Amino acid sequence: MPPQPIVTPRRFNIEQYQRLAEVGALRWREGVELMGGLIYLMNPVGVEAGSHIRVAAGGRAASDGKPAQPRPDVRYLPDIGPEDTEVYLRRFTVPEYQAMCASDVISKDERIELLDGHVVTMSPSGSRHSFVVTRLARILIKAAPESLDVRVQEPLIGDAYSQPEPDIAIVPASPIRFWASHPHAAAAQLIVEVSDSTLERDQLIKGPMYRSVGVAEYWIVDVESQCITVFLDGKEQRVTDRVAPACCPEMLVEVQDLFGEADVQH
Numbered sequence: 255m256p257p258q259p260i261v262t263p264r265r266f267n268i269e270q271y272q273r274l275a276e277v278g279a280l281r282w283r284e285g286v287e288l289m290g291g292l293i294y295l296m297n298p299v300g301v302e303a304g305s306h307i308r309v310a311a312g313g314r315a316a317s318d319g320k321p322a323q324p325r326p327d328v329r330y331l332p333d334i335g336p337e338d339t340e341v342y343l344r345r346f347t348v349p350e351y352q353a354m355c356a357s358d359v360i361s362k363d364e365r366i367e368l369l370d371g372h373v374v375t376m377s378p379s380g381s382r383h384s385f386v387v388t389r390l391a392r393i394l395i396k397a398a399p400e401s402l403d404v405r406v407q408e409p410l411i412g413d414a415y416s417q418p419e420p421d422i423a424i425v426p427a428s429p430i431r432f433w434a435s436h437p438h439a440a441a442a443q444l445i446v447e448v449s450d451s452t453l454e455r456d457q458l459i460k461g462p463m464y465r466s467v468g469v470a471e472y473w474i475v476d477v478e479s480q481c482i483t484v485f486l487d488g489k490e491q492r493v494t495d496r497v498a499p500a501c502c503p504e505m506l507v508e509v510q511d512l513f514g515e516a517d518v519q520h
Contacts, residue, residue: 261369261372261455261459263373263374264373265290266288266293268288270359274293277359279350279357280293284344294344295344343372346372348368348412348414351417352417354373367418368415380450380451383448386448386477386512386513387407387421387422387448389512390448390507393505394424400427402427402443403427407420407421410438412438412464413463416467418439420460422445423439424499424501425442426441439467443499443500443501443502444473445464445469445472445473449474449478450477453476456474465485471484472486480494480509480513481509494509494510495509497509
C-alpha cells in the first residue's frame with residue numbers, strides 16, 4: 255500500500271474550474287485541463303524548471319523529470335491512472351490564490367491554504383489542537399510587548415507560491431501596514447504550528463518553507479509527545495520544560511502548562 259499523502263489537494267468542480275479564468279486565477283487558453291478535480295498541464299514540454307510539480311502514481315514523484323524523493327506536498331495521487339502515469343500539476347501563485355479566495359469560487363468558510371502552489375485542505379481542528387492553540391495564544395498575548403502582535407490562525411505570505419495559515423505568528427506591530435496586505439513570513443519573529451494530526455506536514459513541508467523565506471524562529475508543538483521542537487539559527491532542540499521566543503525572553507512558556515489538562519478524561 256502506498257504511503258498516505260501528507261496533504262490533500264483541494265479539488266474543483268467543473269463550474270469552479272470555468273470560473274477560475276474569469277476571476278484571474280487562470281489565463282484564458284492556458285493549456286490546462288481538469289481531471290478528477292485537479293488541474294493539470296496539457297503540454298508540459300518546456301515548462302520552466304521548478305515552476306510546476308511532476309507527480310507519479312503509486313507513491314513516486316520527481317521534479318523537472320529527475321528521480322527524487324517523494325515531494326512532501328503531493329506524495330502520491332492514487333487515482334490519476336496506472337502506476338507509470340506521470341502528470342504535471344498546475345501551481346497557483348499567491349495573487350491567483352487570493353483572486354479565487356476573493357471570488358465565489360471558494361467558500362469563505364473553507365479551511366484551505368496555499369503550499370508550494372497547491373491549494374490544500376487543512377485538517378479539522380480537534381479538541382486537543384484547539385485547546386493547545388488557545389492556551390499558548392493566551393500566554394503569548396498576555397506577555398507580548400507593544401512592539402509585537404500575536405496573530406492566531408491568520409494568513410502570511412510565504413513566497414511567490416505559498417500563503418500558509420500558521421496556528422500562531424509573532425510579527426512586528428503595525429496596524430496600518432497590515433490593513434492592505436498580509437504580513438510576509440520573513441517578517442515574523444516566531445511562527446508556531448500545533449501538531450496533533452499534522453506533524454509530518456509541519457516538519458516536511460512547512461518547516462523547509464519557513465526556513466527558505468527567512469523566518470527567524472519556528473516551533474512545532476507536538477501534542478502527542480507533549481513537547482516543543484524549536485528551530486533557531488540552523489539548530490533543532492526538543493524542549494519539555496520551558497522556552498521563550500528569542501525575540502522576547504519575557505514571553506516565557508512553561509511547556510507542560512499547555513497540556514496540563516489535555517489528558518483529563520471526561
